[in-house]
Amino acid sequence: METGVALAVEARPLVQVLPFQFVGTASAYFRIWLVNLALSLVTLGIYSAWAKVRTRRWFYGNTWVGDSSFAYLANPLAVLKGRLLVVAFLVAQSILAEIHPVGAAVGSIVIFLLTPVLIARGLAFRARNTAYRNVRLRFSGTAGQAATAYILWTTLSGVTLGLAHPAARCRQARFLLNNLHLGSTPFALTLGTGAFYRVWSRLALYVAAGFWIGRLVPRVVPAARTLDASDVALVRLVALGLAVLLGIWHARTATTNLIWSNATLGPHRFESRVGPWKLLWLYLGHTVAIVASLGLLIPWASVRATRYRASCMRVHVAGSLDDFVAAQGEDVAAAGDEAADLLDVDMGL
Amino acid sequence: MRIAGAFFDGTTSRRRAAVLEVGDDTSLAVVVDGERVRTGQWRDADVATRVGDTPRMIRFADGAAFETTDNAAVDAVLARFGAAPVARLVHRLESAWRVTLATLLVVAGITYGMAVWGVPFLAARMAASVPPSLERAISHHALATLDGSMLKPTGLDPPTQERLRARLATLVAELTPRPAVTLALRASPRVGPNAFALPSGDIVVTDELVRFALNDDEIVAVLAHEVGHVVHRHGLRQVLQASAVALVLASVTNDAGAVTSIAAGLPTVLLQSGYSRGFEREADSFALELLRARGIDPGHFANIIERLEAKEGGMPSGLGFLSTHPSAADRVAPFRAGPLDPRGGSGRRRAPAWNADARDSSKPSDSCRLL
Numbered sequence: 001m002e003t004g005v006a007l008a009v010e011a012r013p014l015v016q017v018l019p020f021q022f023v024g025t026a027s028a029y030f031r032i033w034l035v036n037l038a039l040s041l042v043t044l045g046i047y048s049a050w051a052k053v054r055t056r057r058w059f060y061g062n063t064w065v066g067d068s069s070f071a072y073l074a075n076p077l078a079v080l081k082g083r084l085l086v087v088a089f090l091v092a093q094s095i096l097a098e099i100h101p102v103g104a105a106v107g108s109i110v111i112f113l114l115t116p117v118l119i120a121r122g123l124a125f126r127a128r129n130t131a132y133r134n135v136r137l138r139f140s141g142t143a144g145q146a147a148t149a150y151i152l153w154t155t156l157s158g159v160t161l162g163l164a165h166p167a168a169r170c171r172q173a174r175f176l177l178n179n180l181h182l183g184s185t186p187f188a189l190t191l192g193t194g195a196f197y198r199v200w201s202r203l204a205l206y207v208a209a210g211f212w213i214g215r216l217v218p219r220v221v222p223a224a225r226t227l228d229a230s231d232v233a234l235v236r237l238v239a240l241g242l243a244v245l246l247g248i249w250h251a252r253t254a255t256t257n258l259i260w261s262n263a264t265l266g267p268h269r270f271e272s273r274v275g276p277w278k279l280l281w282l283y284l285g286h287t288v289a290i291v292a293s294l295g296l297l298i299p300w301a302s303v304r305a306t307r308y309r310a311s312c313m314r315v316h317v318a319g320s321l322d323d324f325v326a327a328q329g330e331d332v333a334a335a336g337d338e339a340a341d342l343l344d345v346d347m348g349l
Numbered sequence: 350m351r352i353a354g355a356f357f358d359g360t361t362s363r364r365r366a367a368v369l370e371v372g373d374d375t376s377l378a379v380v381v382d383g384e385r386v387r388t389g390q391w392r393d394a395d396v397a398t399r400v401g402d403t404p405r406m407i408r409f410a411d412g413a414a415f416e417t418t419d420n421a422a423v424d425a426v427l428a429r430f431g432a433a434p435v436a437r438l439v440h441r442l443e444s445a446w447r448v449t450l451a452t453l454l455v456v457a458g459i460t461y462g463m464a465v466w467g468v469p470f471l472a473a474r475m476a477a478s479v480p481p482s483l484e485r486a487i488s489h490h491a492l493a494t495l496d497g498s499m500l501k502p503t504g505l506d507p508p509t510q511e512r513l514r515a516r517l518a519t520l521v522a523e524l525t526p527r528p529a530v531t532l533a534l535r536a537s538p539r540v541g542p543n544a545f546a547l548p549s550g551d552i553v554v555t556d557e558l559v560r561f562a563l564n565d566d567e568i569v570a571v572l573a574h575e576v577g578h579v580v581h582r583h584g585l586r587q588v589l590q591a592s593a594v595a596l597v598l599a600s601v602t603n604d605a606g607a608v609t610s611i612a613a614g615l616p617t618v619l620l621q622s623g624y625s626r627g628f629e630r631e632a633d634s635f636a637l638e639l640l641r642a643r644g645i646d647p648g649h650f651a652n653i654i655e656r657l658e659a660k661e662g663g664m665p666s667g668l669g670f671l672s673t674h675p676s677a678a679d680r681v682a683p684f685r686a687g688p689l690d691p692r693g694g695s696g697r698r699r700a701p702a703w704n705a706d707a708r709d710s711s712k713p714s715d716s717c718r719l720l
Contacts, residue, residue, distance in 0.1 A: 003367070028401050029404070029453075031443045031446075031449045032400070032401060032443065034448075034452050034453060034456060035439065035442045035452055037441045038455050038459070039439075039442075040451045041456065041463070042455075042459070051438075054400050054439070055496075057400045058400045058403055060399050060403075061400060061401070062401070062403055063406055067355075067364060068355075068364060068404075068416075069404050070405065071404075071406065123617045132362065133363075133364055134359065134362065134412075134414045134416070135357075135361070159503050182362075183362065193614065261371045265539060321362060322361065322362055322363040323362065323363075324361065324362035325360060325361055326359065326360050326361070326362075326412065335391060
């Protein structure tokens with residue numbers, strides 16, 4: 001373990017920069033993953049709840065900041081209950097969709113109306129079961145706020161053909177962080193919409209580059225001179241499409257960096273430096289490796305990606321990490337957690 | 350026994366170096382700076398199960414916790430005072446490479462067994478418990494949807510239509526239980542000469558196939574194959590098997606991130622086409638029995654399949670594992686062998702073990718045929 005580098009900033013309390021470190025190895029996770037898989041198969045999926053908890057416990061327990069690691073505390077039985085509930089609901093809905101279109105439509109509306117509740121509860125469950133130095137996280141966001149951040153802003157983003165997307169990301173990040181607490185110490189994100197638009201404005205550069213490359217390639221590359229009009233149009237379309245995809249990838253990674261580099265936890269602040277191209281290269285390599293190994297390298301890929309992502313995060317500790325005070329909170333059911341997994345809502349870490 | 354670690358008091362995040370002292374009488378005490386901050390009995394403490402080499406928490410009722418990375422020492426105490434063996438078993442499975450190798454074989458074996466026998470068996474059992482009325486309701490709209498896109502109203506003259514309907518009715522007349530099949534004749538230049546069965550019992554036969562057939566017996570032979578799909582409820586079983594495969598794959602790959610969903614698509618395609626070939630063989634063997642029972646020469650089926658193959662061309666060699674149908678050569682062999690076959694098989698009275706022949710075939714064939 002490296003220790004944090006101490007820096008004195010002005011005359012204020014000593015600021016220590018502590019890196020996030022992931023110390024788990026692929027060979028250790030491979031065995032846990034394989035046993036999870038085997039027991040889940042043997043028990044017809046029942047064990048998958050325990051598998052999920054053990055996996056999270058392993059990843060959290062191997063992620064260190066300073067002298068302590070994170071801990072995941074969920075009860076597998078709660079996860080199993082949540083899983084069964086979600087599966088039962090989805091099965092009922094898909095059967096209904098086949099035999100009774102009107103009933104299915106009603107079901108879809110119910111799901112739609114429940115989504116914000118599930119998002120809020122899912123985030124609360126995950127936060128409540130995450131601890132650092134024996135102090136749990138707490139998420140206080142309401143279903144109403146979730147509806148605004150996710151349903152309303154996602155809809156607005158769609159209606160405006162993505163023009164509102166940076167604003168939506170801003171609202172969602174503020175919803176996630178401004179409702180999160182470590183014990184009784186709040187996280188905060190006071191970032192305005194403008195910063196998000198600045199990050200996403202680089203997409204315009206990518207679009208312009210794609211446009212010009214698409215125009216120039218058929219003229220400059222000798223082999224391309226013989227192409228007919230429809231082939232040229234295809235080349236332009238592919239160049240533009242690729243440029244947009246790369247631009248979106250770049251902007252998304254930069255958004256993660258933006259959010260976490262401006263997030264605070266009480267007097268402490270964070271710093272995130274994920275390299276978009278490094279991450280993309282990592283993921284592409286993982287995909288090739290997973291396919292070539294018939295899936296056996298999935299654990300290796302998970303560990304490698306987690307290690308890289310952790311290495312990009314730091315916390316600037318002002319003073320000491322000893323002063324977080326635990327808050328009293330009630331238990332939260334896990335059904336929302338499963339739903340949040342399905343909907344892919346997460347803290348972005 | 351003394352275990353080194355850290356103590357958290359349950360109200361703040363303050364981490365203090367501590368020692369856990371475990372007495373022979375199962376008493377325990379957490380000592381910080383020479384002071385016993387928590388005392389109690391081992392059985393009252395909540396000892397977390399071991400996950401790899403991650404720090405281990407021993408929690409007290411008031412929220413305080415002792416944390417240590419010395420997992421071996423905690424395990425030794427647990428072994429001495431007795432602990433739930435199940436909880437320790439999982440870590441043992443996870444820690445020895447020899448066990449890992451065995452687990453790998455078990456997983457590979459189970460995956461193979463599930464894919465080849467388990468999923469088809471469960472789907473067949475589940476399909477058997479679904480009432481046919483529900484199945485008909487499920488596919489109620491399927492034909493209507495197809496009518497709006499790929500299929501056009503039939504252009505065949507009414508006497509031909511009536512004749513074919515009567516042949517289908519005679520074909521299934523003596524089956525028990527009698528399958529609820531109806532003939533749906535449709536024109537479809539896009540699909541070409543083809544036939545397929547919907548779970549509802551609607552057997553769609555294209556005008557192009559009726560014109561392609563040299564005689565009515567060839568069409569009846571194709572109908573017998575499609576009745577096989579309906580009787581064995583292949584439509585429903587296909588859906589159930591696809592859902593099962595999707596569910597298993599999702600649970601296996603969910604922690605590797607979105608990239609692997611691309612990788613997961615490949616085994617899905619392979620499995621589905623494998624299942625589909627199994628269904629085709631089942632429908633073929635059903636058709637063979639039915640045609641023999643009705644005194645119709647099974648060779649008609651072989652004839653029309655071979656001519657379709659010649660017309661449309663087969664799958665490139667070596668890509669048979671992607672095909673939804675077994676190769677034409679493998680399919681027609683059993684139909685040629687019957688006693689009614691006017692060509693080669695006149696002297697033989699029984700078919701060879703065609704079932705076994707068909708099963709290990711992996712030769713190429715047409716991938717897009719619906720027949």
